[in-house]
Amino acid sequence: MTELLANIPTQVISLVTIVALFALLWLLLTRTVLGRGFSVPLRTMLRPVETHEYPEKPRPVQPRFHGRHQLNRYADGLEKCIGCELCAWACPADAIYVQGADNTLESRYSPGERYAEDYQINYNRCILCGLCIEACPTRALTMTHDYEFSADSRQKLIYTKEQLLAEVPEGGEDTPHTDREVRERGLNYYGGLAVTPPTLHGGKYRSAAAAPSARAGTVVPSGELPPSGDAPHDPAAVGGQVRPDTGGES
């Protein structure tokens, strides 16, 4: 027997030994409780890493992700919100509070007759469903990709208008504007000057002013400016357009 073993080449003995070791290891991993336990980390070690370095490197969300809301502005800084409360009525969680007020000659916040004097979203209630942004007639309200807004008190989760309002676009001015300033710009805010996209691009908010609009180039402002101290004109006539039901009076 010893003589027979001595005649077997060393390579064959090595091969048989390796195969035997692998077989033993396989039996250990599949047939014993300890082995089955160790097989889990051993298998996981060979898989691609699923751990993400949050918050240092947050994962990008899907393009249509619904995150924190944003109240948008026009290119000149005027607010798009006209205080109509449609968003509040559409909200199934009763999370939105809007207090509308009238724009005046010397204090104009939005191109419409009204603006949102107070605007709050209660994120204790909000389920980020997006029904409110669907209801908004002016695209004043959109949702961003920001989901990092947890807080240590319920009060801090009630966002105010100041927190929700978008930054003033470059070249624009913060509200309020005077009525005359707005008319002098000759912009037609209802012509689709800028459509605010609902998402962030590269982690940065995209301002309404920078957003593309197919109709922007076709809206030609016209109309005479009213003399100073004139009675308040219909805000719907900004840019020279008048409502048909007013018989041409502004």
Ligand code: SF4
């Ligand atoms: S996302 Fe849904 S729940 Fe949240 S404020 Fe809008 S409508 Fe209400």
Ligand code: SF4
């Ligand atoms: S956000 Fe839109 S729907 Fe809500 S009050 Fe303002 S304009 Fe109306």
